[in-house]
Amino acid sequence: MPCAGLRPYSPNCLVRTVPPESSRSLQRGDSSSISHVDFHEGTLRLRGATRDIIQNQLAGIPLRLDSRDACYRCDAMWAAQLRIQLPEPVEWRVDEFIDSFDNLKMTDRRKIRLRADQLEAVADFESGNRRGLLVLPTGTGKTVIAIELILRHGASVLVVVPVRDLMYQWHDKIREATGIDAGLIGDGVHRVSPISVTTYDSAAIHMPRIGNRFSMIVFDEVHHLAGRWRSDAARMSIAPIRLGLTATPPTDTDRLAVLGECVGPILHQQSIANAAGKTLAEYVIRRIAVRLTPDESDRYRQLSKIVQEFVYHQRQLDDSFRWEDVHKITAAAETDPQRSAEALQAVQAFRAKRKIEEQADAKMRTLEDLFRLHAGHPVIVFTGSNVMARKISMRFMVPCLLSHCAKKERREYLAGFAAGQYPVLVANRVLDEGVDLPEVKTAIVLGGLSSGRQAIQRLGRVLRKGDGSRATLYEVVVEDTGEVQRSRARRRNDTYRR
Structure with missing residues (x-):
């Protein structure tokens, strides 16, 4: 996966003209040492690193040469691993904000005690190097588990959720449990605090500027993170502690691999079938x-015939045709107007069928x-x-x-x-x-x-x-x-x- 900060859509990444000799020196491997590492627009910049250091001492970290800025870069999520592998004492300018953000005083105001199964999930997360996914059915208390881990962490945390309703819900629960008025980033609000809640889309937008402010990040409904755009919310954060919560992890291996890279492996898993009658209701x-009524049934058959005939004709032209390809054909009105019109008629018939089923x-x-x-x-x-x-x-x-x-x-x-x-x-x-x-x-x-x-x-x-x-x-x-x-x-x- 390419470095987030080097992607074309990153508008804030400064493009500078690098003196040719500087770029050649970086690639050649001249004897020099890393002068410092800093956070920049969701990436880490290494100044003064040679190709030999990158290939030998920092192997395994996907660093890329940025000739625009005479440095090597990687996504910010590699901060903890990079610090471990650095070959010598280096000026570390990555987490300057975290020192002030981590000076928190949280009070445990909860009136509940965690159940045995919830404590087991907490233990599995902590024994898993505090980096991974907890897969638990809806209703078993994923939020309760997360707040327990937030209290144990006792430092800066960013909670990322899929929709604004959940953002406000998390805000209320954090205040009830800790007495802290968490920051909000999204829905027209931009208040960044040591404990903050945001949406996935807002996180992807603002992480280039806030990605170095939190030492823990929680992804609620983490299956939403697996897309290319939203996964940058994880890639551009330096947080070493990463918690993903979901009832339904992706079944697609590629999407699950993205979560594994950006958050961590599945550390704890419980199914509805196992929880039913215990922590969940039977x-x-x-x-x-x-x-359908006779009129609805007649109309449904007419519409089905239109769709079936269209699919049959398309497969005569291309035996690999699938219904999902129909929108490409409708878009080709200028190059093949007759086929496009037939496709449009089939799409309209398909939608009318769905309407009859639905209503x-x-x-x-x-x-x-x-x-x-x-x-x-x-x-x-x-x-x-x-x-x-x-x-x-x-x-x-x-x-x-x-x-x-x-x-x-x-x-x-x-x-x-x-x-x-x-x-x-x-x-x-x-x-x-x-x-x-x-x-x-x-x-x-x-x-x-x-x-x-x-x-x-x-x-x-x-x-x-x-x-x-x-x-x-x-x-x-x-x-x-x-x-x-x-x-x-x-x-x-x-x-x-x-």
Whole structure:
């Protein structure tokens, strides 16, 4: 992976003209010693290092020659390893901010004690050189474990989360546990403190300037870090202590390798199946099959025929064609207008099919029956689109939470749901992960992805132990449609086979 600070999109990396003799001296290996190491725009700069030192004494650290600045560079995350391998005493200007940031006085204000399984996760992290992933189901207290580790660390910490709701949630929990008003970086706020909370996108943007201020970094829902852009949030930080929290680590080996490099290996893992009945509630998954009306079924078959005929013709032209390639064809309107128009028609038919699956009349009738069955108990409804969420909200006069809802609106709905003011809460994806919910034992899934990750996250919303009663997740699918295949894909995960 190339050095983050040398990538084309890094606008703040200064490009200087280096005297030719300086560049040649660095590459030649003339006798000289490293004068100093400093932090610059998410990278470490080594001044005065020769090629012999880089190749022999600093082997294993991906240092690259930057002829623009007459130095060698590597991503800031290599700071701890670099300091160990430096061949001689060197002026170390990397963590100047940390000295002042680490002078913290944290008070443990918690009123809870960690369970045995939580203490086991803490011990595994500390014995794993305090660098790695803890994989725990939703509802088992990942945040509680992280705060325990933050208190034990007792120094500067940056917590990175996927969405702004979680940023404020973490801020509140840190204040409750330590009495510290943590800094916030994101959602229009830029207040950097010794303990701060930010989002993944804000971290990737601001890490070139704050990457040398924290000695510990916590990645909540760490599977979000595996992308090329977001992983720079880890690469540009010098923090030697790295904690990743997730219920659903990537199954793709390449993405898991990115997490291994940027955060560390999996140090502790627990499945929902193992936790059910112990730290989580016992649960059952009920699958309810519904049918389309005659009109919906006729329309669905017409649309399916359009999609099938288009795919057939494309595979006659190119036997490697996959449906995912259709958008490339629609974009070729100038070079092949007829084929592009056919592709556009197929895409529109595909989306219309999904709409029929998502908004089938039978789903609404089934939903009404389930509401009656669980009257007096809180229920969460998960949909596959914002349109369906709004449709349910309007028909049953219940609140729906969408990704673009304002912070005040979200807090009001969640507080009202917790207080019993709202018996039902409807959401598309905004409640799939992270956001703390009151104890709920019933969830209804009316649509969504085939992803096992989303399935597990949604199940986890109803598995908090609470009063010990059993949790139920209803999965409503339309027979003889693509929803059946998506449901089967979700059931390939052992957790979902109940």
